[in-house]
Amino acid sequence: MFSPYLTLFRTPGALKFSLAGLIGRMPISMDSLALIFIVVAASDSYAIAGALSATASIVMAISMPYWSGVSDRIGQRALLMRVAPMKAIGITIFIVLVLNHTPTWTWFVSIVFAEATSINLGGLVRRRWLHVLSPDKSTTAEDESDRHLINTAYSLEALNDEVVFIGGPIIATACATSIAPAAGLIAGIIFLSIGVPFYISLRATEPPPSPRLEKNPHPAVIKNKSLQAVVLPSMFVGGYFGSITIVTVAFCTLHAHKSQSGLVLAVWAAGSGVSAIVNGLIKWKLTHAGRYILFLISLTVLAIPLLFVHSIFALGLTLFCNGFAVAPLLVNAYGIAESTVPPEQITETLSWVVAGMPLGGAMASALAGWVIDNHGVQTAYWVPMGFMCAALVATLSYFTTYKALIGYSSKHD
Numbered sequence: 001m002f003s004p005y006l007t008l009f010r011t012p013g014a015l016k017f018s019l020a021g022l023i024g025r026m027p028i029s030m031d032s033l034a035l036i037f038i039v040v041a042a043s044d045s046y047a048i049a050g051a052l053s054a055t056a057s058i059v060m061a062i063s064m065p066y067w068s069g070v071s072d073r074i075g076q077r078a079l080l081m082r083v084a085p086m087k088a089i090g091i092t093i094f095i096v097l098v099l100n101h102t103p104t105w106t107w108f109v110s111i112v113f114a115e116a117t118s119i120n121l122g123g124l125v126r127r128r129w130l131h132v133l134s135p136d137k138s139t140t141a142e143d144e145s146d147r148h149l150i151n152t153a154y155s156l157e158a159l160n161d162e163v164v165f166i167g168g169p170i171i172a173t174a175c176a177t178s179i180a181p182a183a184g185l186i187a188g189i190i191f192l193s194i195g196v197p198f199y200i201s202l203r204a205t206e207p208p209p210s211p212r213l214e215k216n217p218h219p220a221v222i223k224n225k226s227l228q229a230v231v232l233p234s235m236f237v238g239g240y241f242g243s244i245t246i247v248t249v250a251f252c253t254l255h256a257h258k259s260q261s262g263l264v265l266a267v268w269a270a271g272s273g274v275s276a277i278v279n280g281l282i283k284w285k286l287t288h289a290g291r292y293i294l295f296l297i298s299l300t301v302l303a304i305p306l307l308f309v310h311s312i313f314a315l316g317l318t319l320f321c322n323g324f325a326v327a328p329l330l331v332n333a334y335g336i337a338e339s340t341v342p343p344e345q346i347t348e349t350l351s352w353v354v355a356g357m358p359l360g361g362a363m364a365s366a367l368a369g370w371v372i373d374n375h376g377v378q379t380a381y382w383v384p385m386g387f388m389c390a391a392l393v394a395t396l397s398y399f400t401t402y403k404a405l406i407g408y409s410s411k412h413d
Helices: 003-009 014-024 027-043 046-074 076-099 104-115 121-133 144-178 183-200 225-254 258-281 288-308 312-338 343-375 382-396 399-406
Strands: none
Touching: 003 014, 003 144, 003 258, 014 121, 014 144, 014 183, 027 046, 027 076, 027 104, 027 144, 027 183, 027 225, 027 258, 046 076, 046 104, 046 121, 046 225, 046 343, 076 104, 076 121, 076 183, 121 144, 121 183, 121 312, 121 343, 144 183, 144 258, 144 312, 225 258, 225 288, 225 312, 225 343, 225 382, 225 399, 258 312, 288 312, 288 382, 288 399, 312 343, 343 382, 382 399
């Protein structure tokens, strides 16, 4: 039953780079929550925390595709050695400024500097999987068994993402509430400082760089209609994710359980982790596009109960069930994207899938923070609901594209 995963585990070097990537991307689940803790402690304002989170997300949305494109051209190791240290320095500067209560505008400047060096490490790991599973073939030409194995690899990384989002919020919350408000961000720096050097050291599995050609260069990946059809809805899905985080922290604080906010978010990730495992075992007949639409609708429907929760237990149960649609949605977003571009542009393409998410998260975090401050926590759960509805509407503008993608044979899936 678990033979696809066993095949992945036997791939030389794969477990090492997957583990290194897991450790190195722990900060993605910690920084946004840790930022809320330190900023609220310093300013007593969810609106400022939401605005800072929004600013960070906008910068991330711009920087991640850029650095992923650089990775395609110069190689993963060369990129990480140059850029990752700057991220650690930037977050450190932000912490120092907030703790010393410098003018609020300096907090914004420092977070812009820090997030301008954000790298989509998850995309780099997925690119390595494509390289080790099909090193001599175009990623759009595998046979059906290869495609199923790649789907399993993506599901494994989705599971790793959920491990990150289970452990990260718990660690960030524990550090911020038990040690000091800044401790959550400091813990993220430690994970980054361990995971990235480990990942850099694994040179045997690194995909070769593809220097930009002087003649007949490939067009910009964002011009690809299939990629656009994923990026636009996923941007609003990112708004859903971002607003859920800040509203859940506020909800737990309102009910005198602030220290449990990380645990509640971890329960949400646990539901997604369960679905990631199952998704990697299934040999789907639907195409990636068909599954993407299916799980987009499912996530919207499963968000409705959030409007009616009135206790921590009910919130945790609702988020756990909601998580069942998260991992398969992201797996199939990646599947649509990577199958429509040449190998030389895959890392940048994979980064675009999630680059839209922090952009949506930027809008949603600022809006959710304002609603919490002015209309209360319960009303704020309409923000994530609204973003999911917007994600469904966004697919309509690419109706023809999805119709063609869903019509592909399962061999391309």
